[in-house]
Amino acid sequence: MARYNARESETRWQAAWAARDIFAAGRNPDRPKSYVLEMFPYPSGRIHMGHVRNYTMGDVLARFRRAQGYDVLHPMGWDAFGLPAENAAREKGVNPRDWTYANIEAMRGELKAMGLAIDWSREFATCDPGYYAQQQKLFLDFYRAGLVYRAEADVNWDPVDGTVLANEQVIEGRGWRSGALVERRKLAQWFFRITDYSDELLAALDHLERWPEKVRLMQKNWIGRSEGLEFGFDLSNGGRVDVFSTRPDTLFGASFIALSPDHPLTEQLAARDPGLAEFVAECRRLGTAEEAIETAEKLGYDTHLAATHPLDSNWKLPVYVANFVLMAYGTGAIFGCPAHDQRDLEFARKYGLPVLPVVIPEGADPKEFRVGAEAYAGPGRLANSRFLDGLDVAAAKDEVRRRLEAAGRGRAVVQYRLRDWLVSRQRYWGCPIPMIHCAECGIRPVPESQLPVLLPEDARFDLPGNPLDHHPTWKHVTCPCCGKLALRDTDTLDTFVDSSWYFVRFCNTAAPMPVDAEAACRWLPVDQYIGGIEHAILHLLYARFFTRGLKRLGYVDIGEPFAGLFTQGMVCHETYRDRLGQWLLPEEVEKVDGIARRRGTDEAVEIGPSEKMSKSKKNVIAPETIIDIYGADTIRWFMLSDTPPERDIEWTEAGAEGCWRFVQRVYRLVTESEVTPGAAMPDEVSGPALELRRASHRAISSVTEDLEALRFNRAVARIYELANAISAAPQEVPASVRCEALETLVKLIGPMMPHLAESCWEALGHTSLIAEEPWPVADPDLVRADMITIAVQVDGKRRGEIAIARGAEEETVKASALALDGVVRALAGKAPRRIIVVPERIVNIVT
């Protein structure tokens, strides 16, 4: 029996593709283009199953498009800057650069073993000086265009590691590595002015039709647009405080003013009020951890200031500092209307403040309506509000706005939750920010002639803090303006900057400027982007912003970077624990008759639920191991089979074996069939031969449709059906028909199991590469059968089926349906009242 040798075949075909360089993009400028991209990996050292799933999907699409006649760009690169390299340097004494490039080397080998149809000539790493040099140029362009600025900001400062931490790296108020309590520090930092595009980033979401609804929604919420009124209250100390409200209609229900603990006025007051200073300190200790917020009591501190109601100068409101008011949103101060805001209600109840309903639900009596434990946030008519009484909410909002605007005390504003993007990082392994700080001239960009600002290779990692900052010489430069001694900016850019334009650079990785306009025009936007949902906001929003910046600068002429987005599910596996509750690796466990034991012992192992593969739970399978055992095509087939691509998939040994068996089965089908390549198809085929031809063309039709829609699991099922039809075809089927079926099968598996397909194609007598063969086209006459089987129902219950010619007369259909035994029995002599015939679908006889 012929055995398929995956290892030998895969090496051989990978070499054959490389020798002919068939995956190079841009070789067919006359063809339509297709840019297929998967989110590039961080070079951690090894590829994992998530990568395999992601890159398999992208590869199938890239190969499918190529076969369909597109000029395909399908590149690969490395998101290579970032903290892990620096940590490795601190912990193991290696150079971050050496560590990173060694990882890239290892991972490139693993990716190549997957047989990906990638144009490797375009490969780059974001830590290549050739890339980050261009990024520095872009940073300066953005700076000159007003899209970059420097400002003081509160940041998470880890006093032990001496660096700023991202929010995600602060766990319960402590640095994730050092365990030290994180401090809030005000530091001067660089920002990208993403909020310039708040409205546009929001509005354009509606046109991203090939993006998952979920991602668009998440971005929408993140941008968080709300319309309201900003207006001021005069204070008894002669000052004034501005508030923002989306409910100015409830202004006559106001009971108090609340300032954020971080409000400038709070700071000013705290300087002379130790009680307030203590209160502010306590608020900061509580922190912003989600759990703390959820359970924290509404706390306030009475400043004993009085605020004058803007619509009634005799009305005074108490001014509190409250722990629930965020400086980051609106103006950092609110007016509290307890009757119509749950949070304000809780606060009012605690401090004995009035709760006056001013919006009365339709049908309720304004005199009777009371607010209990729940604030009323619904629609209604205004009451207890003087000239607003009787108006609905919208009209009341308008009226308050009109009056406050007329009085010069307020204005309609649109608030966004989105904040500018802080890109400074006090770290070594990133793109240096090309700025110079001069005592005389201030902050000056590094002149372009002096770009790139390269990272020093002799940094030390044995000290806490930023290695660039305590490098003995690197930061000392002369000012480009006055020539006096000055200092480099020692911060590096957030690595999300690197990934915000890498897909643009792929269009021409050798361009002496950041973007080769002609190449960008040819390839952009990315037609299909594939990656994990975890980037739904950060990376995908930053890239959308960056594209707009690039457009403003004239580098690109597209509105959106990614025309199509697909977010794939995670790869999961069962978890295992020993008697002591310690996690076990899958290879430490063996299962006999469904009972799990520690391999080589009789120690019972507890099988836990299937969860995302993670090092901490040890439920990981190394792709390399699977490729070694079964080959790349098996692992690729697994990733595409059974589970819809957007859902989580569970890796199982049995499933992998099943895939491997199918690989062997296809190979056997091809090599054990007697086929005569090129034999002429008989003019007339009928019976089983016709059925097989139909099966082939149906498969072409449905697999094509499924791949277009990225429904890989359905495409796989259709391919199984074809394989089953070929197996089941009787001897008498002519070799030409069998050959057509086999060639179809091989072409259809081509994008999914490319090595197996090449071997089979060769076995069928071809000397060409299937990777260069066009995608098959279905004959519509063969896709639609002449004879069809339709179900016959009586009163909606299935009672039989009839085989009938397609396009048969309705009367004929009715007659055959009524003649069925089952129908006669079910009717039991009753006359049908109505017979519904849906052509080619169903007959329903209603009594």
Add this chain to the structure above:
RNA sequence: GCGGGCGUGGCGAAAUGGUAGACGCAACGGACUUAAAAUCCGUAGGGCCGAAAGGCCUGUGCCGGUUCAAGUCCGGCCGCCCGCACCA
């Protein structure tokens, strides 16, 4: 709390309002084999009747509705998952 998604055999899942469970995994029976592996053939939602052929009932989380016809559409529950969350 707000927003979104999902709920179908032992499991992963299919199903333009039109034969529910395609296809795969696991399972079971058989063939081949000294034996095993591999392979091939067959069975299979649940229940009942029948020697069999076959027939009947029931079935897509629960309750109701629309329709000749509902896994699919509408209303109301229940459960699970994800995202956001003191956003004024």
